Amino acid sequence: MKKVALTAMTLLFLSGMAQSQQKKAQPQKKEAPVTQEEVIKVLTSGLSTDPRFVWKVQQDEAQRICSQYTSREAMPAQAVQKVIQLSQSGIRYPQWGIFWGDWREGKKIVDNPRGGRFASYGFSDSPTDRGGNCYACHLIEKGAPGGTMGPNLYQYGKKWNITKENMNSPEALERVRAVYNIIYNAWSAFPCSSMPRFGHNGAFSPEDVMNIVTFLLHPDSPVNK
């Protein structure tokens, strides 16, 4: 604290300079409506300009559309269509196509809350922090505490009647694909959903998404016990 006081004292001499800078006359402008560019400018003015993270605040077209409506119900059909189209067209699949993955690997990603955020002040995200923080918004395994923003996913595979016997049938694999699409880009099924577009945004690889889908749907997964 003494040190702070000391620096404060020394810098008192410089305050005159700061003062003279404050007095810039502001010409009176006619009020034009607030533009999206202005909003983004104000928004990014308050975020770190570290060049490694600039990509994070480059708004894409779907985000721009979603920003204009306070809810999905408020969106005109045309905007809904556009977001769905943009989202579906960008979905990438694993090299081998749609097939069951490893639910244990999927569970790790589902359970990890740390994905994509800087761990604490002064630190930046480390690339090993792969996680979907799905429990923030969903109830998933029996008894595990979770959020209620999204639907309850407990017994999600059972809900779609996926069993050991039918799990490799075309119908079951169609379901796997549909859920894959939701995890890869939630906006392809639920435009402007609060659920992040994990695959689209590069948080997960196609293999990660496959493993997560397996965790949700596989008859052996604890989700369906």
Added chain:
Amino acid sequence: MKKKTLLVLFTAGAVAGGLLSTKALAQVEGELTPEQEMKLVQEYNRFLAEGINPGEVWYEVGKEAIKKYNLDKCDLGLGPGVFKGAMAQLPRYFADAGKVMDLETRVGWCLQKHAGMTQDQVLKFVRQCWGKTGNCVSEYDGIIMYLTMESNGQKINVNLKDPKVKRMYDVGRQVYYARIGPWDFNCATCHAGKQEVRIRATRLWSADRPGEAGNAVSIFPKYLVRWGLPMTMHYRYAECIRQMRWPEFMPHSDLAVALSTYLYGTANGTEIKAPGIGR
């Protein structure tokens, strides 16, 4: 009185420190063990039952700091050194700065002007306890606590008739709904909608349920038992923005002012009751 509050501060800090100091990082991430969680709830309930808010200690810290940093010259809109009721009319337009400012941004401006700090020094001063727990007492938190508590009992009254304030309110509202960042969040993802939602176990306030924005902002700075310190509004923005996976938040930025103008403007008419207390 002073002795008693200091004692409370000490125990509060010790509790938070003892609970968490070994896992400071995990703790900021909100990953408490069930035992830690239980201890925390007990401590929180005890504070509630006994009507203790350790956050009040920061009022005294702030009173001293205001003298030390020449902030009795600071004009919050009602004249230099006039602090009673000043918080209630913020954010407002300041002709000397040519900008709309909220309380914290204005204090930062005053620290540059009257205490001779550079902008970088101010930012350091603001964030000295960010990400820390237990026994971290920041003079800045004290200053904000003092200045806010001087308006306790007054109703928030942001002048939305001033076109400059109104414009900042409109920008803030659109920022609130801007989907951006690597996880596509906006503020409304967590704080909108008629229906009540929880993330993990935490119930979230909503801008769409009457009175809730007012209840949320009128109790800041809010003492967090978990961290053993009061959280100012800009620290709250930083935490929410961290959860949103946006790049690190800069206090005293136009972004902060826009959010405050929207939130406090929406909260007009709500009585200021600082400090709040939460787990």
